[in-house]
Amino acid sequence: MKRQLTLLIGFIMFVNVIIAQSKDELATQLANPVASLISVPFQSNFDYGVGPNEGFKYTLNAQPVIPVSIGENWNMISRTIVPIISQNDVIADGSSQSGMGDIVQSLFFSPKAPTPGGLVWGVGPVLMFPTATNSDVGLEKWAIGPTIVALKLSETLIYGVLANHLVSYAGNEDRTDVNATFFQPFISKTVGKGLSVSLASENTQNWDADLIFGFTGIYANQIIRIRKQLIQVGGGPKMIYSNKSKTDWGFRINLVLLFPKSN
Numbered sequence: 186m187k188r189q190l191t192l193l194i195g196f197i198m199f200v201n202v203i204i205a206q207s208k209d210e211l212a213t214q215l216a217n218p219v220a221s222l223i224s225v226p227f228q229s230n231f232d233y234g235v236g237p238n239e240g241f242k243y244t245l246n247a248q249p250v251i252p253v254s255i256g257e258n259w260n261m262i263s264r265t266i267v268p269i270i271s272q273n274d275v276i277a278d279g280s281s282q283s284g285m286g287d288i289v290q291s292l293f294f295s296p297k298a299p300t301p302g303g304l305v306w307g308v309g310p311v312l313m314f315p316t317a318t319n320s321d322v323g324l325e326k327w328a329i330g331p332t333i334v335a336l337k338l339s340e341t342l343i344y345g346v347l348a349n350h351l352v353s354y355a356g357n358e359d360r361t362d363v364n365a366t367f368f369q370p371f372i373s374k375t376v377g378k379g380l381s382v383s384l385a386s387e388n389t390q391n392w393d394a395d396l397i398f399g400f401t402g403i404y405a406n407q408i409i410r411i412r413k414q415l416i417q418v419g420g421g422p423k424m425i426y427s428n429k430s431k432t433d434w435g436f437r438i439n440l441v442l443l444f445p446k447s448n
Contacts, residue, residue: 218250218264218293218307218334218347223444225249232400232425234433240274244286255294262293262307270322284318291332291349299338306335311349313363315356326356328363336371344372366390379408379417398427402437417441 228246235242247267252260268286276282295307311332317323328351336345346369353363366389373383383406388399402423409416420438 218262218336220252223251225442225444227440229420229438229440230435231437232433232435234425234431235272236275237430238274238278239433240272240276242270242272242275245269254297258297260295260297261309262295264291264293265289266291268322272322276321282319282321284322286317287323287326288314288316290314293332293334295334303338304335305338305345306333308333311351313351313353324353324356324363325360326353326363328353341375342373344370346370362393364392366392381406396427396429398425398429400425400435404437404439406439406441408443415443415445417443 226246226248228244228248230242230244230246232242232244233239245268247265247269249263249265251263253263255261266289268288269284270286271281271283273281289311290313291311292309293307294309295305299305309332311330313324313326313328315323315325315327317325330350330352332347332349334345334347336343348366348368350366351363368388368390369385371383371385373381375381382404384401384403386399386401388397390397400423402421404419404421406417406419409418418440420436422434422436424432425435426432
């Protein structure tokens with residue numbers, strides 16, 4: 186009986202180690218924008234002090250990421266951003282707007298295997314569609330451009346950059362044309378047992394308006410299991426800035442549904 190109990194305890198410890206390792210691997214993959222992992226992130230962004238009237242803006246970004254094998258050595262990763270926006274005192278004092286914003290679709294073509302030095306990269310097109318249900322939360326323009334991601338991958342640490350450039354080619358002629366560069370450096374460390382800590386900065390340069398705006402945030406995220414569903418939850422504070430307004434703050438809450446491939 187004692188031997189059986191010892192074997193059972195040993196088996197439970199072994200399973201817990203495997204589960205912890207699996208969670209750590211998933212946490213590392215989630216920090217990789219071109220990982221071969223199906224995920225559906227939901228980002229809740231709460232931004233304060235927005236615009237000259239210091240308004241409030243809430244943005245829920247639904248961001249399904251779907252990898253598709255296109256051969257023995259390559260993946261195509263579809264990354265879609267669908268924003269749902271609600272804001273007060275942003276356009277004008279006392280005003281409020283809400284609705285779906287403009288959808289941004291990126292396609293990355295990426296080698297399945299990293300380079301011997303651990304470099305992972307992907308390139309492809311990015312498109313913006315004028316899907317906003319309210320003209321005050323969208324640009325009413327069709328836009329297209331290139332996107333690229335490059336990162337260095339190790340067992341527990343990922344750092345790199347994602348960037349794109351959008352130029353409008355059609356849409357409402359009364360609205361300002363789009364000529365903007367997005368730049369996102371990031372670093373993420375897997376701590377253990379599915380916990381990761383990341384630092385990321387998301388910045389947009391509007392070249393025609395000579396406007397730079399963005400934010401830098403630090404986030405902690407934990408992978409948990411609810412019945413059979415793996416979920417990453419977490420969030421953290423962020424500092425919001427612009428070259429034409431004062432620095433302010435906000436915070437982000439993350440919820441990511443994970444669908445790892447079965448071996």
